Amino acid sequence: MKAPFSSYLSGIAPGLKGLISLLRQRYDYVSVLSIDTVGFQVAISQRAKSVTRNTLCTERGTVVRVYRGGLYAESAFTGFDPAEVEKTCSAICAELDKQLSLLRDCGTEPYETGVLPDEPLEIFAEMETGRMPEDEDISALVDRLTAISDRGMAQGKEQGLNLIDFNVRASSTHVSKLFLTEHRDLRQSYVYSESMAAALVAGEDRTDFAYTSGSERFGPELFDTMEDRIPEVLRIAKDLVSAERVVPGEYEIITSPEVTGLIAHEAFGHGVEMDMFVKGRALGAEYIDKRVGSDLVTMHEGALCAEDTSSYAFDDEGTPAGDVTEIDRGILRTGICDALSAIRLGVKPTGNGKRQSFSHKVYTRMTNTIFDSGDSTLEEMIASVKKGYLLEGMQSGMEDPKHWGIQCILDRGYEIIDGKLTGRVVSPLVMTGYVPDLLGSVSMLSGDRKTDGAGYCGKGHKEWVKTAQGGPYLKAKARLG
Amino acid sequence: MADRHLEQLLSILKSSGADAWEVTDTNELGWEFYFIRHRLDQHRTKAVDSFSVKVYKNLEEGKFLGSASAQIAPDASEEEMRRTVEGLCRDASYVRNPFYTLNKPAEAETAETARMDMEAVCGDFLRTMRSLPETETEDLNSYEIFVSEIRRRFLNSEGIDVTDVYPSSMVEAVINARKDGHEIELYRLFHSGTCGRETLTRELAEALAYGRDRLAASPTPALEKADVVFSTDPAKELYLYFIDRLHTSMVYRGMSDWKTGDTVAPDNLTVRAVKTLPNSSGNTAWDAEGAPIRDLTLIDCGKAVSFWGGRQFSQYLGLESSFEANNFAVSGGTESAEDLRAGDFLEVVEFSDFQADPITGDIAGEIRLAYLHQGGSVTPVSGGSVSGNIRELLDGFRFSKETRQYDSLLIPAVTRLQGVTVTGAGNE
Numbered sequence: 062m063k064a065p066f067s068s069y070l071s072g073i074a075p076g077l078k079g080l081i082s083l084l085r086q087r088y089d090y091v092s093v094l095s096i097d098t099v100g101f102q103v104a105i106s107q108r109a110k111s112v113t114r115n116t117l118c119t120e121r122g123t124v125v126r127v128y129r130g131g132l133y134a135e136s137a138f139t140g141f142d143p144a145e146v147e148k149t150c151s152a153i154c155a156e157l158d159k160q161l162s163l164l165r166d167c168g169t170e171p172y173e174t175g176v177l178p179d180e181p182l183e184i185f186a187e188m189e190t191g192r193m194p195e196d197e198d199i200s201a202l203v204d205r206l207t208a209i210s211d212r213g214m215a216q217g218k219e220q221g222l223n224l225i226d227f228n229v230r231a232s233s234t235h236v237s238k239l240f241l242t243e244h245r246d247l248r249q250s251y252v253y254s255e256s257m258a259a260a261l262v263a264g265e266d267r268t269d270f271a272y273t274s275g276s277e278r279f280g281p282e283l284f285d286t287m288e289d290r291i292p293e294v295l296r297i298a299k300d301l302v303s304a305e306r307v308v309p310g311e312y313e314i315i316t317s318p319e320v321t322g323l324i325a326h327e328a329f330g331h332g333v334e335m336d337m338f339v340k341g342r343a344l345g346a347e348y349i350d351k352r353v354g355s356d357l358v359t360m361h362e363g364a365l366c367a368e369d370t371s372s373y374a375f376d377d378e379g380t381p382a383g384d385v386t387e388i389d390r391g392i393l394r395t396g397i398c399d400a401l402s403a404i405r406l407g408v409k410p411t412g413n414g415k416r417q418s419f420s421h422k423v424y425t426r427m428t429n430t431i432f433d434s435g436d437s438t439l440e441e442m443i444a445s446v447k448k449g450y451l452l453e454g455m456q457s458g459m460e461d462p463k464h465w466g467i468q469c470i471l472d473r474g475y476e477i478i479d480g481k482l483t484g485r486v487v488s489p490l491v492m493t494g495y496v497p498d499l500l501g502s503v504s505m506l507s508g509d510r511k512t513d514g515a516g517y518c519g520k521g522h523k524e525w526v527k528t529a530q531g532g533p534y535l536k537a538k539a540r541l542g
Numbered sequence: 543m544a545d546r547h548l549e550q551l552l553s554i555l556k557s558s559g560a561d562a563w564e565v566t567d568t569n570e571l572g573w574e575f576y577f578i579r580h581r582l583d584q585h586r587t588k589a590v591d592s593f594s595v596k597v598y599k600n601l602e603e604g605k606f607l608g609s610a611s612a613q614i615a616p617d618a619s620e621e622e623m624r625r626t627v628e629g630l631c632r633d634a635s636y637v638r639n640p641f642y643t644l645n646k647p648a649e650a651e652t653a654e655t656a657r658m659d660m661e662a663v664c665g666d667f668l669r670t671m672r673s674l675p676e677t678e679t680e681d682l683n684s685y686e687i688f689v690s691e692i693r694r695r696f697l698n699s700e701g702i703d704v705t706d707v708y709p710s711s712m713v714e715a716v717i718n719a720r721k722d723g724h725e726i727e728l729y730r731l732f733h734s735g736t737c738g739r740e741t742l743t744r745e746l747a748e749a750l751a752y753g754r755d756r757l758a759a760s761p762t763p764a765l766e767k768a769d770v771v772f773s774t775d776p777a778k779e780l781y782l783y784f785i786d787r788l789h790t791s792m793v794y795r796g797m798s799d800w801k802t803g804d805t806v807a808p809d810n811l812t813v814r815a816v817k818t819l820p821n822s823s824g825n826t827a828w829d830a831e832g833a834p835i836r837d838l839t840l841i842d843c844g845k846a847v848s849f850w851g852g853r854q855f856s857q858y859l860g861l862e863s864s865f866e867a868n869n870f871a872v873s874g875g876t877e878s879a880e881d882l883r884a885g886d887f888l889e890v891v892e893f894s895d896f897q898a899d900p901i902t903g904d905i906a907g908e909i910r911l912a913y914l915h916q917g918g919s920v921t922p923v924s925g926g927s928v929s930g931n932i933r934e935l936l937d938g939f940r941f942s943k944e945t946r947q948y949d950s951l952l953i954p955a956v957t958r959l960q961g962v963t964v965t966g967a968g969n970e
Binding site: 106108109110111112113114115119120121122132133134135136137138139140141142153156157159160161163164166167168169170171172199200203204225226261266267268269270306309310311339340341342401420422456457459461463464466467468470489491493494521522523540541542 | 572573574575576577578580581582583584585586587588589590591592594609610611612613615616617626629630632633634636637638639661664665668669672683684712714716718725726727729731764766791794795796797799854855894895897899901902903904906907908910925926927929931933963965966968
């Protein structure tokens with residue numbers, strides 16, 4: 062079925078077009094983005110249960126962007142009333158004028174920027190989904206997740222694990238976005254779903270959290286197979302309680318698809334967000350058409366290059382979604398760009414202008430960031446390692462686009478000696494290094510690949526948006542601590 | 543939300559069949575300014591109402607209490623509100639949690655409710671950022687200023703109807719330093735109530751000086767085990783570990799095994815939840831469930847003495863008058879910051895992202911700038927990482943009597959941990 066576009070947004074669209082007409086009498090460019098996002102989250106454990114019709118992205122609100130005299134400004138608000146367009150217009154202008162007055166008093170000069178183009182464009186995209194979150198039978202879902210939690214506990218005990226709890230979480234979000242200018246009318250509606258299964262397990266002297274996650278740009282049908290996760294969660298729990306500390310040093314590594322995705326995201330995801338080029342904050346600007354990785358490294362980024370939680374038809378500035386080849390056989394080709402940065406840099410926007418919510422500013426942000434596959438098998442890759450680790454499970458990562466340092470905090474490392482897994486596990490792991498060294502050391506890639514979009518990505522330490530990342534198994538060298 | 547809409551919602555809730563309910567009406571008025579160098583990238587305003595409702599259903603004759611929550615848009619029609627509440631009543635009947643009761647009306651000294659002068663506060667921020675001690679070689683790359691006034695009204699079916707009005711501000715600043723064609727950057731995210739001009743200037747001036755030193759930094763050598771000193775923002779993570787592990791949800795859900803009376807921290811460490819801290823963005827009279835916020839000792843000389851947290855999990859642990867605290871103060875240090883900086887040690891002042899896991903106690907972070915004190919000399923170093931586990935490091939956990947405030951946290955100015963793993967940058 063197609064995810065139906067919000068009737069609320071359809072209802073206010075004529076009023077918003079009236080608002081644009083009024084504001085255009087005063088400003089050289091006006092755009093409006095209205096969002097109506099609904100969803101649910103069900104979380105079940107042995108000790109607590111919750112159901113909410115909120116996810117981190119559910120919201121309803123509007124943001125107006127205006128341009129005059131080389132300067133952009135925005136006004137975000139809730140509760141748009143189509144019958145009060147003139148009043149809304151006056152309130153927006155009055156508040157922005159107050160800000161300008163203060164800025165003049167403080168001697169502020171604008172960062173002069175050209176006006177955004179506004180060629181005619183219409184998009185109406187209702188994307189495919191199996192079921193809608195609004196129609197989901199919450200009672201049945203609570204029962205299903207409760208049964209999974211119960212079975213996880215029972216099977217954990219059978220395996221000799223000291224499980225404290227078995228947590229299961231399912232959330233599904235239906236996004237509707239309306240983007241309007243004088244000449245553009247873009248409407249999209251899509252559904253994405255996320256799941257998590259995790260065991261809280263007590264070892265001899267510590268407690269660990271063993272988790273797996275899943276995501277798809279589809280509906281709550283994702284949860285129909287959640288029970289299949291139980292064995293993997295219990296395997297991870299068993300590995301964590303027996304884990305030792307790694308001896309710090311440089312090792313051969315094989316990264317699982319989720320760790321490969323984390324590297325893609327932190328290494329040349331943030332590093333080629335081109336709003337950072339405008340500010341002179343990214344070393345990547347100086348490396349276009351230069352080597353940044355081995356010949357095996359090709360990386361794509363864009364809402365069109367995978368179907369996951371950040372796969373949309375147009376971004377939050379009304380730019381159609383794209384698919385950019387950032388790294389082509391080791392050579393950095395281009396970055397990703399929001400619309401304002403594109404004007405400032407004299408390039409085309411790539412469909413990567415995203416907001417945390419309607420009330421937040423647009424930045425250049427990632428969507429799906431993915432390494433291309435190779436032609437090796439995981440078995441061949443393991444057999445090629447003299448001394449190293451197979452790395453699984455991501456906890457967090459941090460970018461450093463100015464210096465190309467990388468920090469990835471990982472869950473588990475499985476020791477490989479002379480081409481064989483020894484059964485020894487180390488945890489947790491801090492993987493650090495210099496990005497070109499890390500990517501330059503990539504020597505094998507597996508033929509398959511996966512994406513994961515269950516997490517959120519920040520810019521610095523704020524502005525959390527949905528992103529997905531992934532790739533194949535990847536063999537390289539890195540420092541572990 | 544307009545009072546008319548609120549009255550409509552309350553009326554719907556009262557006739558919905560819900561056994562109890564909670565409503566939070568939040569209104570945020572914000573001004574934002576974005577700069578590249580000192581030129582204005584763009585300016586923004588926001589006026590955002592969010593309106594959340596939670597309904598409760600007694601299940602199996604009061605043995606269980608179900609609940610479900612949702613946001614209701616401020617322009618929702620009466621019919622839309624009714625449909626949402628009916629859906630929540632259904633959802634709540636599927637959620638079988640052990641029974642607990644909602645907060646009841648209580649007395650509290652209310653916070654200042656005078657409206658904030660938005661233009662004056664924003665003017666303070668704008669002028670402060672232009673008056674920092676920048677030089678030709680150390681300056682601001684870009685910065686963002688966020689100023690909000692938040693009005694939060696909470697009502698429940700027990701008769702609570704309380705309102706907090708408070709300021710909340712944030713500055714993100716990126717600092718550059720350059721020499722001989724080489725440029726580095728440092729990052730700061732600074733939270734406060736309104737503009738604390740002196741504190742903001744001090745913090746950013748310190749970062750400008752660190753930028754200069756990072757330019758001269760050598761690769762961090764592999765020290766294996768070393769004494770590590772924390773004296774900047776990442777030190778918060780060490781103390782949040784103790785605070786988080788005493789949260790009632792962490793304890794009830796088995797993520798923390800701490801019990802009152804346990805020795806959980808160094809024997810002179812005391813942690814208190816405090817109602818207010820100067821210019822904190824968390825100075826409210828009431829928590830999100832209408833409980834009055836007060837001062838409460840959580841750890842007294844290393845021993846856990848009280849848990850803290852929201853109504854549900856607190857009541858499961860037998861606490862009738864707990865609350866969600868916003869501000870915390872850590873004290874008890876007996877050594878001076880100077881004494882803690884004696885001998886050989888690595889003082890890390892900039893991490894990529896330093897984290898302490900409240901479940902495992904694991905700490906980890908990549909070093910962006912540290913000062914290696916060895917044999918009387920001091921060398922700025924960069925790269926490599928710090929890792930360890932707080933539980934295993936407690937014996938060598940020392941902290942200063944001097945304190946430093948980071949918005950809603952007042953913590954020792956200097957903390958020294960013995961025996962931390964330090965991985966080198968790899969170029970030594």
